[in-house]
Amino acid sequence: MLQYIKDFIEPAPQPDSSRLVFSNVSRRGFLKVSAAGFAVAAFSADANAFARYKTGGDSMPNGLRYDPHIFVSIDPDGTVTIVAHRSEMGTGSRTSLPMVVADEMGADWAKVKIVQAEGDEPKYGNQDTDGSRSMRHHVQSMRQMGASVRQMLVNAAAERWGVKPSDIKAGVHEVVNGANRAGFGELAEAAMKQPVPAFEELTFKEASEFRYIGKGKVGIYDLHDITTGKAVYGADVVLPGMKIAVIARPPVVGATPVSKDATQTMTVPGVEEVVDLPGSIMPAKFAPLGGVAVIATNTDAAIRGRDALEIEWSDSPHSNYNSENFTQEMRKTAKKPGKILRKEGDPDGAFKSAAKVFGQEYSQAHMVHAMMEPPVAVADVKDGKAEIWAPVQSPYGARGDIAAALNMDIENVRVNVTLLGGGFGRKSKCDYAIEAALLSQKTGIPIRVQWTREDDIHHSFNATTSVERIEVALDNDNKVTGWRHNSVAPSILSTFAPDSGHQFAIESGMGHVDMPFEIPNVSVENGAALAHTRIGWFRAVSNIPRAWAIQSFASELAVELGRDELEMMLELIGSDRTLDPPKQGFPDDFWDYGEIYDEYPIDTARLKNVLKLAAEKAGWGKELPEGEGIGLAVHRSFVTYVASAVRVKIVDGQITVPEIHMGVDCGFAVNPERIRSQMEGACVMGMTVALHSGVTYENGAVAESNFHDYPMVRSTNFPQKVHTHIVEHPFSVHASGIGEPGIPPVPPAIANAVFHATGKRVRDLPMGESI
Amino acid sequence: MATLKINGESRTIDGPDDTNLLWAIRDMAGLTGTKYGCGVGLCGACTVHVDGVAIQSCQATIGDVAEKEVTTIEGLSADGEHPVQVAWRDQHVPQCGFCQAGQIMQAASLLSEKPNPTDQEILEGMSGNICRCGCYERIVAAVRVASTGA
């Protein structure tokens, strides 16, 4: 997200890699030597096994890396160490990407160790773990590096045995030529002195040769540590002499302390110091909100000390923000024509000549990510250097922001990445790590900043709030001849640049301008709404309100016209085709998740296929008992296609979900087991979004504070059974991500199911647990 | 100043009797497997055993547990082979993993009270533990596996 936003507010950064100190990642037996020495026998790459394709990864800041010396090392005992350069927040990328390397090189997974990269993009390439990009952008480079190491091992063995590389077979953790056999460890040193082969010289495994890729049999790397309490998250980093800081932040963005009394605070045993932190006012990117920090020997004392502070806060330009009134304002705006983003055909004409116009309005409240691990970071700033340990999604981005805040050169800042106890986009914003760094710089001691749950809910970078109004023009045969969709929502851009009230291409690209229905006359519009709090991205971002609106609307339209819903949805999507953005009036800056459109076009056949798949598996059309209903929804996001068929059962007025079928097309499926776990998680979070997730602003401040008034789905009422149906593809169908795309179809499918179960239509998120 | 028995070891905690147990375990005893998620008894991330029974440590003080046996995830088994831990790995439960120590401690306590819980008893027994990543289906499956030893 962030990397793309930069294109809209500032020229792309030009990293000066000559100024960066490369960290000391182990190179045991893995010494880089000149590529000149040894002529590698040329293999022709098998086009079926792996034909290279272009991804947006190359144009991300610092791009991709293909040099195995950066990512792989082999110990003489055969241990293969692979670097995980993306942040692990629960999707499994820390396991799945190294697994690709291991499989392609022929390593035995039991002998693989994973080390987490520090934030260093000039070395590792882009590390911004966001946008469901890890697999999409890095699967090819991981395969290439795995194949390179295998080839280097083979070449080393060929030299040793005086045979041709082509006569050597790579097995599992060994290479073989007749009676000659050598383990990877034995060959490590010689192999790593081999030149790195060019792509054209590499051979790649056929799908039938994979042992881990596509199989879903590898457990996540941290599984044992997680189940024994040894896994290290942000708050688990302990430094000698470290103190804990808990911060009183302004309740309204931009407010500052007018007066402060810390007398009571200083009487709390364990409290040592009270320190002011400078604040910021939007747009301030990820700058901390400022406030008053209480520093103590332990977290309990720091929390008690913070709660005992008496602070009078100033007003801010946002002190009048009341989200309920704001929604009413957005409703008014949505009814008027908005700024036109996409115009296809003659929408005005279609509406003028319509036999009938059918319209509805859908809304969504602000949301907070509420990852189980609240923001936390540890910093040690001394002797002109800073070292940070933090659960951050973009460690190199954080490194730059921290360096700027500390007024230090980036080369003097190191950012170590712990496991993330959930991220969901919140941990892309490193305000908490900057706080820790500033406090350590000020006090001269190592500091851990701990956010409480209340802090997390009060001081978010909220998911935006929105009103989406959709109207269709119908002719005498009830054919849809015109489509108008006005989306009104404060923009994420307001966090980065002066706010125009309008959304930008990234938000519009998430289910708004890329609306895939085959309707001849289309107007996609955006009415202005100014931001009054920090707006950020939340797992699946604008796709949530757009899928909510469009998929609810499709169901309503079917009901209005007395049609079968599945049939109606398939008819709206229309013929099998790929959309043609310029021809269909998409804006010039149309954003296809940062990809080259032709590599990842909007493919209606794939969209319809997942919908049919989910509907069929759910038994669409079958008779259901009283009080039950099935709802459908389908949405393409992050270039992945997902459909949900949700069965809802109303029990004593409570919405329960006995079963969900998810149809998923994410191209080549690298780790089906984690795809399933992400879909199960998306169903749970999707249900939380649908039923519960909304924060309210009153006089500029968030009214909710913890899980009692910002509830989560729990074991007493969750989607009981999630069936994930993955569409199978060869490697040539580009792999795409699964961290986000499962979320958007779930809330509208729930609402559609609720309608079928009860006859009641809900149009506002969250809908509540009872109906 | 209080002496706590955690995972079979005596530890001196330098703090008043009303020091919060969760933070005493994490910051003072240095056992970081037990997590903070809400601080108000609503998420279960901080679940530990006191005399074998699951409690939310953020809702207790060190005074409350004096003379009692506190067990954290680190002390649930010597080798990580408690049937609940094994079942958790077998079912590939965790996503981010942050809630899982609390979930496992809750499940272990549930099963020691009711070795063969009904589905309803599992759902209710685990209802104090939030998993934001949404691993509930596998959590329930793992509790079932651990209960039958299957």
Ligand code: FES
């Ligand atoms: S931290 Fe104790 S219940 Fe949430």
Ligand code: FES
């Ligand atoms: S696994 Fe992430 S909160 Fe449960």
